[in-house]
Amino acid sequence: MQKVKKRVYEFLHEVSSSDRHVRAFRVFIITLIFLNVFAVILETVESLSLQYVIPFKVFDAFSVFVFTVEYLLRLWTCTTDEKFRGTLKGRIRFAVTPFALVDLIAILPFYLPMFLPLDLRFIRALRLFRLLRILKMGRYSESLRTLGNVLKEEKEELLVTVFTVLVLLVVASSLMYFVENSAQPKVFSSIPATMWWGVATLTTVGYGDMYPVTPLGRFLGAIIALLGIGAIAIPAGILTNGFAKEILKKRGKSGMCPYCGKEIEKTSK
Amino acid sequence: MQKVKKRVYEFLHEVSSSDRHVRAFRVFIITLIFLNVFAVILETVESLSLQYVIPFKVFDAFSVFVFTVEYLLRLWTCTTDEKFRGTLKGRIRFAVTPFALVDLIAILPFYLPMFLPLDLRFIRALRLFRLLRILKMGRYSESLRTLGNVLKEEKEELLVTVFTVLVLLVVASSLMYFVENSAQPKVFSSIPATMWWGVATLTTVGYGDMYPVTPLGRFLGAIIALLGIGAIAIPAGILTNGFAKEILKKRGKSGMCPYCGKEIEKTSK
């Protein structure tokens, strides 16, 4: 029994294992996750969801079955890990880790309507919750982990940026509201409404559903649009630096400087 | 008395003090500033401002009371600082520092209508002036100071960029005016009017309220749009470099080069 448990643990937890069977299982789970996301997306196309009611249902039931078994096996084998030792206490500690919660959320929308009387609107929302199964990818995806590390490392600088952009957004939208409100009272009706224009301009998306028409408003809008370039430039640079550093780290600290091609001596400390 | 004054000074001026009470006070002021900005923004939503007339008024009165007391205490205690020594002269010198002026502007809109007969339009403008209370954040915000330093350091390069973009804008808009004016005399009515198109194109916002329709105009517009990429690229690079350097400085000059991971020896000179 203990041997089976160890083997199951290996299948479920050792993401980078090179065992042929473990790898095949990993590919199967990842494929199933992607097919699930794809199915949820396609189900929202009415013509498809009406025509293929049964296949969609069957596939969903099959996926939930696999994910439920996976979840239960994880709960059973988690005690193999030093961190989650303890028949009950260890399992509870495991159940509240982010990855275990994601696994639970991935299957819950299927079981909930069986136990609770839910109105139709909520059930429809639950179906979209199935999209959260994409989060199960986090365990397998090296890239999402890299991105997470970058965001964590550059947290401080990104917060500076977010704060600066928010202040800029508030000031820009307030000024524009004051200038354009009398000319277009329906469009620039309040500062929160004008902030939609502000975001579209600062990010240079520019849908064209709102734009100033008065000369003063256009002058102001031009300045804000030009400042918006900075709003793009700063996080761009920060993330770029962050990625460069993170990739450097992964390549082994003895790599090559991405810029000068010099060998990098690992700094003590 | 002198001891009270010192303690008050500490509360108001020592931004990075780690005293528990000082920190609590700082959090209180910052929260109040943010709530004020939020209130001004929400007040412009007519449905909210009509429904909650009293709460908005009470909150504004309370804020002005706090900020007034804060301002007066600052005026009283500023003489503790070496720079502002002198009962009257020191206080006047303090009152004209940027931060003190911002504090004054933050409360003035409330008192002005009491002393001066103002027309309604001006009073409405004064209400938006309350947004300037966000500038009080400057004293507490590390990030705005970092941004300020970056802009100061890269001043020369940014001026080059601004100048280049302005020349490009003038030349692009003039050419486009000449090409499109006869086809769309109402839209591309003059060079200043065409500059609104120029800004929307060079910043890649592209609202879609103005665009060339003649083949020659579109050919010209395509070239200008492609040049606009450069207009984004250059300030982006400059600000990125600036931020990287500034953050490096803050981390202590003995940090790691963000690119080659080499230990940085502080250069003499």
Place this chain on the structure above:
Amino acid sequence: MQKVKKRVYEFLHEVSSSDRHVRAFRVFIITLIFLNVFAVILETVESLSLQYVIPFKVFDAFSVFVFTVEYLLRLWTCTTDEKFRGTLKGRIRFAVTPFALVDLIAILPFYLPMFLPLDLRFIRALRLFRLLRILKMGRYSESLRTLGNVLKEEKEELLVTVFTVLVLLVVASSLMYFVENSAQPKVFSSIPATMWWGVATLTTVGYGDMYPVTPLGRFLGAIIALLGIGAIAIPAGILTNGFAKEILKKRGKSGMCPYCGKEIEKTSK
């Protein structure tokens, strides 16, 4: 004969030969390729294609003649290369190299209708296939090869980005579909339809044919637009780094670091 074959081989294969005649031939082929692309583009303008039926036909026949002769000569001379030795086997191995296939595809659309009975719609498609002649440029263009190298080198990082952007796109579009579907059931009709909005927003193109109108949808849209800046920032940085490195390599490894101006010693592996 063998001498002629060698000379022809030189003309066709030695891209960087400095022989005056070889160079003239290279310029001739490149010019012909560009004129072909130009002709295909212009032929889609109805007024032009109706007026100049004969010149377009003559030019196409002439180009196909040149490209056919070029292809046959390449097939004949390829055995000069060590890699394709062998009268038949070597030539077959040569015929399936990417460049040889491109050369074949460039002329095939002309000959196909002669041998196969094709409907008109397919013939029209074949005419656009002539655009693929631009791929013949790959052999001569240094720059396309540089770009190819960059993409190959940064493959791993770019995949991370593409994956992240796709996940972001799926999540953003699903949320927006759920929020806006009831307000604009025709516009945000399904998740795949909403993804068109998602791409336009994340890339900051913002056509303005779809945009949220509900307050919640606009709030969500604003956050997605701001995240879109990151979607641009990350590949931008990766490609920039890649290009810098590639160009550095080409300049001879003993160049100057583009950033610190230090001489770069070639690292032993």
Place this chain on the structure above:
Amino acid sequence: MQKVKKRVYEFLHEVSSSDRHVRAFRVFIITLIFLNVFAVILETVESLSLQYVIPFKVFDAFSVFVFTVEYLLRLWTCTTDEKFRGTLKGRIRFAVTPFALVDLIAILPFYLPMFLPLDLRFIRALRLFRLLRILKMGRYSESLRTLGNVLKEEKEELLVTVFTVLVLLVVASSLMYFVENSAQPKVFSSIPATMWWGVATLTTVGYGDMYPVTPLGRFLGAIIALLGIGAIAIPAGILTNGFAKEILKKRGKSGMCPYCGKEIEKTSK
């Protein structure tokens, strides 16, 4: 006389002279150039040009007078420079330098109608030619020279980019034309017409006057828009690198590496 000539030469040619009078003269010329550009722009606003006919005329005559005197004095004094020695030959050699040609073009539009019988349309075009006076700034502007150097240094890389973007534009527009033409024959009427959409998408301007409506067209459009991010990213990086290097050079090669803060030893060679 020779002394006067030398003094005049100093006024006109020594851009970085610190003599008080020379500097005042420089400021005067630069101001006059900017006012000229401003006047040409404002003249296109009909309401202004009709109301202030005389002031605009007087200012133009005054400017042309100053620029003419400046041009003639330059011609007279240029022989002071070693390069333009020779009473007639030297002056001719000077007259065909770019800066001298720009000075001539700046005044010619004023004199041409006096000598040649021109139709009204051409005269109107000539008035816009006065905008070229902005090019006179080139002599005084440090920043435009920096930009020029960057573009010259990175010429090779920028050409790669331009070529890549053009190929991408041609391929993207051709595919989109083929996909969308049957659904929107008026909008996507030919490949050149579709290229307007291509530029708006690849540069992420997105006016919204043209966009695909078929599912296949939107899928293709989404991929092209995502590739467009690369089209922005690459020149951005190249220009950034170029600027960083150029600014480094100007600061004296013994400056600090913009990234690692290390002192830069000038490399021999």
